[in-house]
Amino acid sequence: MRVLVIGTEDMTGEHVVKLLADKQHEPVAVVGSQNKDSLMTKLGATEVVVMEAQNFSEAFAGCEAVIYLGAASPRTGEGKPILIDHQTMIASVEAANKHDVQRFILLSPLRADENESGGPGTIGGKNQAEELLRQEEIAYTIIRPSEPVEKPGSGKVNAAPSLKDEHGEIPKEDLASVLVEALDSRETFNKTFDVTSGDTPIREALQQL
Amino acid sequence: MSKMKKYLPAVLKGSAVLGTAAAAAYLYRKDDTQKQHSILRNFPLLGRIRYMTEQIGPELRQYLFQSNTEGTPFSRKEFQDVVKAGKYKERLIGFGSERDFNEGGYYIRNSMFPKLLEELRIDNSQKINTKVYEIDEEGLMSRKEHREDRQIDPYLLRDEDAVIIGENTCREPFRLKGLVGQSAMSYGGLGENAITALSKGLGLAGGTWMNTGEGGLSPYHLAGNPNIMMQIGPGLFGVRTPGGEFSWEEFKKKSEIEQVKAFEIKLAQGAKIRGGHIEGQKVTEEIASIRLVEPWKTINSPNRFYEFSDYYGLFDFVERMRDIGGKPVGIKIVVGDMDSLEEMAKIMKETGKGPDFISVDGGEGGTGATYQELADAVGLPIMSALPLVDEMLKKYGVRDRVKIIASGKLVTPDKIAVALALGADLVQIARGFMINVGCIMAGICHTNHCPAGVATTDPKLQDGLVVEEKQYRVANYVVSLREGLFNLAAAAGLDTPTKFQRKHIVHKDEWGRISSVADVTLNPEKVTEIREKEKVAR
Known part of the structure; x- marks a missing residue:
């Protein structure tokens, strides 16, 4: 499957590209700077697209699926803080729709412990793209992780529509596996769920949703 | 019973006082009459205090009285920088540098427009799974901390930036995607736990290498599957016949081992222009079998190879090794004699032969x-030696045929960057790695009593060194150095540390005068010429 990966600057994104290549998919990596080309190719990207407004939408053409890592905007350089870029996210959903992409996996910028209905932690516009995505005709999956950490993956997670795990964390390697596994796990289609490090093998955890 | 209870305390007190007095009297008499120490004869008993304080002085100074930047060979600050890089994978400091800016030294010329992190030419495609310590609470008497898993970027060079040793001369050139390796440390000098921890850590970090030292290739060096550079000293350990001659058969066997990537002929070592020395009590049966020598006998290697006595002989020997082994062959030298250095470069040009690398x-x-006299006085310090070698090889047009590997207290990224700028292609470290497997700089490596279980083959002392724990520190240290090098390269406006040149550093002397290192000609004749002119001017 030709899969467009947006948000490759972070370790999670790097793992996603590598996992897709390992599973014989064709990852197309969107990067912020030309210099990232070599790393993405090394990880197994079939094609590398440098993020520029004019060709951004065209990158979706011919792709069957999109994995969008919402917490890491393609405009976020390595040296810059992680930006949550609503505009790119919304533009991506629109472009996916336009180019007839069948599958859209969004790594939500909303953390598993963030309250959607307001409360003390206001979520700003973080959920705008999610709302838009739910209205489109695309088979979507929205994944809200606990805190992603740079630890080796264990291959095991907990996934549920709502997890009450305030101090949870998930290795970025595992998070990437969840995103890639969700691609063809029918159980995750048109669902929003939380995920954190746990004790169920990833594939199984997704099938139980 | 009651009587005994009544008098017991008094008797105990009495005997304690009497006993002490008797001991004092005995020692007083002993000191007074002995003929060895004049201080004790003149000041019996009291003179012993001098001995004791002198004995524990180094420890007192190291822990209590010396400032952070004092102390040799490594100051407390340098020691801690090395430990923190391995233990916490941390190089951040607060409030500012502790370096003495009045002293002379090299400084890196920063670019007004440094490279962005995303512009650097790094290969981070293969992550490393390691473990680091996290501090929970810093207390007065103890520190609460725990170790946790961490997935880290390896900070390797891009494939196209890799340093290749023996690219045009060997059947199997040695490709390196990192600039820092572990310098020569023998099994025997270090115990199996230390060597195993180093091997595993270096294997985990990748893009680096491990020099076996002249003590032969042991199974512990191979334990973690790192790249191996096998050193051969005049003792020919591991590649000798029972009669003590070079064994081409043994050499061929060693060169067929996949992990062995290169050979290094040790002509000299910074701390000693003499053969290696290892006490008989360190030479166990196992060490003897690895080195192909007799057990429990003190080994003193000759201080020169019997196989050759000039550059022509050496280069022929190198040729033959390369021919039989198919792998790069280098030499390890100490620079003192510039005429000899020039002769080497000249013969390299003339014969078209020579080593693939020079350490x-x-x-x-x-x-x-x-011996103290050799360690303190023989050979130039690395920062002075490097440009001489670099310049001399360039003068004869043979610089592109060899890689230069520098060593000598280059334990932090800044020192490594300066060495790279002064002419090194690669850098190797020994003591920085020892510190990361537990060395506390006790300075008694030669006794087999190393308290940290590093430089000892004593199983009891080695028990203190846990391989599983130390291996991660070794890996973290290497990666941290590589990361630091990229940081400095970026600051100097370079996208990779392989591009450091002399123009990227300056030297400031103790009077604040700046001299460019780039346009200083290091041609010895020119140096003499300049000196003569200065004399006339004065």
Whole structure:
């Protein structure tokens, strides 16, 4: 499957590209700077697209699926803080729709412990793209992780529509596996769920949703 | 019973006082009459205090009285920088540098427009799974901390930036995607736990290498599957016949081992222009079998190879090794004699032969055991030696045929960057790695009593060194150095540390005068010429 990966600057994104290549998919990596080309190719990207407004939408053409890592905007350089870029996210959903992409996996910028209905932690516009995505005709999956950490993956997670795990964390390697596994796990289609490090093998955890 | 209870305390007190007095009287008499120490004869008993304080002085100074930046060979600050890089994978400091900016030294010329992190030419495609310590609470008497898993970027060079040793001369050139390796440390000088921890850590970090030291290739060196550079000293350990001659058969066997990537002929070492020395009590049966020598006998290697006595002989020997082994062959030298250096370059040009790499060890280099006079006085320090070698090889047009590997207290990224700028292609470290497997700089490597279980083959002392724990520190240290090098390269406006040149550093002397290192000609004749002119001017 030709899969467009947006948000490759972070370790999670790097793992996603590598996992897709390992599973014989064709990852197309969107990067912020030309210099990232070599790393993405090394990880197994079939094609590398440098993020520029004019060709951004065209990158979706011919792709069957999109994995969008919402917490890491393609405009976020390595040296810059992680930006949550609503505009790119919304533009991506629109472009996916336009180019007839069948599958859209969004790594939500909303953390598993963030309250959607307001409360003390206001979520700003973080959920705008999610709302838009739910209205489109695309088979979507929205994944809200606990805190992603740079630890080796264990291959095991907990996934549920709502997890009450305030101090949870998930290795970025595992998070990437969840995103890639969700691609063809029918159980995750048109669902929003939380995920954190746990004790169920990833594939199984997704099938139980 | 009651009587005994009544008098017991008094008797105990009495005997304690009497006993002490008797001991004092005995020692007083002993000191007074002995003929060895004049201080004790003149000041019996009291003179012993001098001995005791002198004995524990180094420890007192190290822990209580010396400032952070004092102390040799490594100051407390340098020691801690090395430990923190391995233990916490941390190099951040607060409030500012502790370096003495009045002293002379090299500084990196920062670019007004440094490279962005995303512009650097790094290969981070293969992550490393390691473990680091996290501090929970810093207390007065203890520190609460725990170790946790961490997935880290390896900070390797891009494939196209890799340093290749023996690219045009060997059947199997040695490709390196990192600039920092572990310098020569023998099994025997270090115990199996230390060597195993180093091997595993270096294997985990990748893009680096492990030099076996002249003590032969042991199974512990191979334990973690790192790249191996096998050193051959005049003792020919591991590649000798029972009669003590070079065994081409043994050499061929060693060169067929996949992990062995290169050979290094040790002509000299910074701390000693003499053969290696290892006490008989360190030479166990196992060590003897690895080195192909007799057990329990003190080994003193000759201080020169019997196989050759000039550059022509050496280069022929190198040719033959390369021919039989198919792998790069280098030499390890200490720079002192510039005429000899020039002769080497000249013969390299003339014959078209020569080593694939030259390891230049500074006079400040370390060792497990040597004599004070050799360690302190023989050979130039690395920062002075490097440009000489670099310049001399360029003068004869043979610089592109060899890689220069520098060593000598280059334990932090800044020192490594300066060495790279002064002419090194690669850098190797020994003591920085020892510190990461537990060395506390006790300075008794030659005794087999190393308290940290590093430089000892004593199983009891080695029990203190846990391989599983230390291996991660070794890996973290290498990666941290590589990361630091990229940081400095970026600051100097370079996208990779392989591009450091002399123009990227300056030297400031103790009077604040700046001299460019780039346009200083290091041609010895020119230097003499300049000196003559200065004399006239004065």
